[in-house]
């Protein structure tokens with residue numbers, strides 16, 4: 475079985491509790507409403523690519539525990555191939571504990587756990603598999619050495635690489651000329667380029683600086699202002715679709731996943747960006763991360 479897209483990245487379980495108010499240190503609040511959700515940028519992007527109609531494999535690391543099993547089952551529900559996922563016997567599955575108060579504010583503590591245990595040896599052992607993909611999608615919620623090893627094993631292959639430089643962290647991977655598509659938001663672009671992005675002119679300037687750091691194409695996402703795209707043939711702006719935004723969680727992840735699917739299915743960059751904007755627009759009209767990730771038919775309906 476061939477998988478045109480392999481996502482290399484993080485997967486978490488979000489433990490969410492809605493409370494009247496946050497407890498003070500040492501205090502217990504007992505009015506909580508509990509729910510569990512699946513997250514992690516890697517898993518979100520894999521689900522987004524699969525729902526957009528792509529055949530997707532996932533390479534990541536979970537704990538050898540019930541949460542890890544639940545993550546794998548959840549990915550399989552979207553038809554994602556999970557055999558490349560390693561189970562760490564020493565680290566628990568990545569968990570985020572999220573408290574949400576009555577005002578809708580949140581308080582989050584995350585434990586990356588097994589996500590930090592993804593090794594370059596594991597990437598190496600899947601080198602042949604990765605090279606058979608048309609595109610590898612990767613972000614920065616896994617160790618820097620795992621990201622850089624992925625660039626390295628793909629050095630002499632024709633596999634395209636989409637690198638989403640997110641989140642910003644101290645141990646950030648180096649940008650590589652092997653990156654086909656660098657996806658960043660305004661904050662990440664400012665961090666990498668030194669240009670504060672407020673206008674389209676500044677977006678263009680930042681994207682050009684980033685292209686000089688190696689990547690062949692730069693996709694700078696601008697929230698409700700769409701995307702600035704810088705290619706070897708020049709730059710262009712793709713507008714966002716006008717929607718009523720209620721929760722922008724995972725918008726960037728949906729953009730990356732949908733773009734990967736459209737591109738590997740042969741759409742030229744203008745069309746793939748437009749498709750990805752439509753998928754991300756639907757995502758922001760709904761609550762939550764993975765439940766808000768749209769299916770291909772919904773995106774096509776919006777584009778009609």
Ligand code: ADP
Nearest residue numbers: 659695696697698700714719725726751754755
């Ligand atoms: P991130 O979530 O990584 O910060 P952005 O906020 O830039 O990324 O959003 C990614 C993409 O999602 C945007 O390029 C745009 O296409 C879409 N998007 C985000 N916010 C909105 C919005 N309010 N209305 C329509 N589309 C949006």
Ligand code: NA
Nearest residue numbers: 723724725726
């Ligand atoms: Na996001």
